[in-house]
Amino acid sequence: MSNVLEKIETKLDKAISDLEKMNDKKLYKLIDDLEGIKQIIIIEDCVRMSGQLNWLNKKENKNDI
Secondary structure (H helix, E strand, C coil): CCHHHHHHHHHHHHHHHHHHHHCCHHHHHHHHHHHHHHHHHHHHHHHHHHHHHHHHHHHHHHHHC
């Protein structure tokens, strides 16, 4: 994962944890929204990693010929 995305995810984790400790039902929507943002970051990282793996597989297959 890129360093920037890693830092964002870490900050989101901290914010979510702090909000959950407040135990206020009014914050549930905000917590859900932050979790959704975190999921987008994780999915983006998986997609990027998948592209890198496909590139490596193609490169390895080319070298096998």
